[in-house]
Amino acid sequence: MVTEYGKPFSVNGLGKKIREWCDEAGLFHCTTYGLRKAGAMIAAQNGATDDELMAIFGWTTKKQTTLYTKQANRRKLAAGSIHKVEIGTICR
Template identity: 50%
Template sequence: MPHSLGRISYRRQKTEDDGGVLIDIPIHPELRAVLDICPKDAFTFLETQNGKSRSPNGLGNMMREWCNEAGLPNCSSHGLRKVIARRVAEAGASPHEIMAVTGHLTLAEVTRYTMDANRPVLADGAIEKLK
């Protein structure tokens, strides 16, 4: 998961059978601040205490623990993907821009993920475009 030149690139494992969807996104300044405090010699910032890469299930289990510890029992790693889709939709991103961030393959998937977007915020942005 290289993060040189201010970007993170990886292939979604869920779609690995067909080569995987390449995700190549700029690093948000808040994420940059977190990455900057991670050990520079770490293989990945998601490694185990023993310095090994986490399995997908292992990461999911740790996310569950971290969310519980943070007092967020209704949150999950899958929920993070839905949240970023909603947030970028509310920021005015097009469906194809959302797909580039989330790795979705179809507009139907993006639509399903962004149904919970704040409709008044989206309406404000739509009307602003008419001015």
């Protein structure tokens, strides 16, 4: 991403620009951290691997990526197995 002057954003400059875009869109509750986290979770739920997440989000170890891939895998397992719970037996 580049600025309106065609130069790459600095880390702080990009953060400020994202804040500006969120405010303009009425998304006052959004933060750059929250947007990054949401992006990582969506990518993991869509099948992104640890290595892919590292490449996308700039992480250098799998410590951060496994948080998202494990959570995505848990959600997939739960969604795929909830039918195994018999509601009638729980409510006796």
